Amino acid sequence: MKKFTIYLAGDSTVQSYKTPVKPITGWGQMLHTYFKETEQKMNQDGCDWMGYGKKSDSDFDQSIIYETDGMFIDNRAMAGRSSRSYFDEGRLDDLKKAIKSGDYLFMQFAHNDANKEKEERYVTPEQYEEYLLRYINAAKERGAQPVLVTAIAMRDCDDTPDGKFSVSFPEYRDKMLEIGDKYDIPVIDLGKATDDYLNTVGDEGSKKLFMWLEKGAYEGYPDGKQDNAHLQQAGAKAFAGLLAGLIRSYDRDDKLDKVKAELA
Template sequence: MEKRIFWAGDSTVKQNDYTCFPQTGMGQAFGLFVKRNIRIENYAQNGRSTKSFIGEGRLAAIDKKINKGDFLFIQFGHNDEKPDEERHTDAFGDYQGNLEEFIAVAVKHGAHPVLITPLYRRLFNEDGKTLVDNTHLEYPQAMIQIGEKLSVPVIDLCAKSKELIAEVGIEVSKEWFNHVPAGKYPNFPDGKEDNSHLRYEGAYRFCMIVAEELKQLGGIYKELLLDLDEDNENPELLKD
């Protein structure tokens, strides 16, 4: 039986097209990790916070389609911290309340919500080795708190991605983010140095973290994933 993963999030998750290539969202790459009977429904959009996503009717659209046994992956934080009225929420106020709305939509349909803290920004200190602290302020912790309160799984992508970016360093991680030279891509004729959005390599690598965490959760979450120990030439990817 076909199951679906609904993604709710921002530009780090969005399904992109040729107009912004090579920018790639995580929801765009996640299909590499799931079984063939899993369909991905990506509702993520650039610049959205929990507040603007709900306000524009995007959660309502998910509400109309999501069914029993589906999954709702909820990844926000980048834009809730923005100061404008259309998007801003307080981490331990409206942000948490909005996350509860997302969770309630999944639960009422018998679907499975999963909270995912925001991807860490690739911002190194002057030493070129350590990362700037708290690029998402209190929002990751606020999300973790809601997960604990409502017994909803939380994948702490913020902490895991920070670890990985620091581990591989400033040059390797540059290849994962939308750092492009002038003249190479028609969408960015003047080049771009973007430490928030991903290229395909980065979307793949951070999706791997999500897949690894789902495997650790076990049960219905692990069942979404390809059995890479058998089906892939890289058996180390998700091994126990």
Template sequence: MTNRLLPAVWLLGLMLMGFTASPPAKIKVYLIGDSTMANKEVKAFPETGWGMPFAVFFDETVTVDNRAQNGRSTKSFIAENRWQPVAYDLKPGDYVLIQFGHNDEVPTKATYTPEADFKANLVRFITETRSKKATPILITPVARRKFDAAGKIEETHAAYAGLVRTVAQANNVPLIDLDKESQEMLQQFGVENSKLLFNHLAPGEHPNYPDGREDNTHFSELGARKMAELVLADIRNLKLELADRIVRREVKTTVDPQAR
């Protein structure tokens, strides 16, 4: 009887092997944006873009390709031919995280992008990403550290953050509202402790900044990490397939203002 069962058992084993799930395909996650997201040269440290710590949270199936550049707007990113190679290289299953606004919104800068053009550029990123069967994710510009006299955080991106939200809704694109969430984090840290999140240095504290630094736009290593954690938490909350590839599954959403 046992011998008669062996072929059936063998056949069942082959069938089960056929149904075994194959490992997830390898993908790329492209980051396009400005200095708050970008990789930094050694001479800029401890200034850190949030895209730097973000990259280490994923398993071996994900390559994070950070194309963000200091000082860029949607207009200059396209004009300098920085977007086109990303669009060309996209493969099905890839992601593009899009965060602009800091340099688009300032009329005195050469990178200034009028509101209608800003929206059109975002739509271009979305359309060309989807044409490659990849997924675009829009991110509102991360907050600057600016408090009023009463210690309340001030909105510094109202118009352009609003445009990102409008484009996301109109085009059914996943949205990470980093402007809103980072404001909430800064408020939780408070006027003084929030300096820990930014590139604030006393004279002589770091050799790259012998005269010190009071930068309320660009992050310290701690600040970049905290912003990356906000983005990662939203990727999970949006229930994107990408969330299954995060190595640290439980991303903290609460903030300890004393954390260093």
């Protein structure tokens, strides 16, 4: 049977990274590990990407593809991009050249969309719908299935009165859920799932998931780091696992059944 492809469009929390910037990792870099794989197919050419992957046929260098037994995952996420700037740079047009009937387009945006200080990125929740519809329609025009993914939770427990985690970018999450209902598009509520998960691991446990690094622990970060937005490999692995679990439990319709069948 011919393999289908899951394309990922998103930001730095989804992106694949090269080994020199270790340990930062996007969940899109670890997603393939939750699908059926009888062998490591990709790391045979000295590839220096964390995980097993190789350059895809995208015009953009950051795009990395992973192969499983029954499909490919083509991670075209890029740091600093919102639904607006990703589109404005021609990344959606590039993706449209590759995506085909039977494929999937998973899209996660909001971290940069909500940044009012970056005019080239910022969109209001209303504009967010307009931009996401461009992705949805692009996938549909090519015979592919669009899938909305709410943005992962940030490590915000230090900023809340009770020290608990909360859903990040709630207006954008609400708008994405609304779009799913309005246009009958599957929504994977990764934002809520990651928020719930972080509240189980707590303040200290969450530091092992995000880029909280001790001085000298990693060559690229001699002064250490305290980053509440980006994930270490353990966090990316955990969050990708949550996404896989949400796919497995999705029961609104049969639109994700083909993906479910490939889960390990």
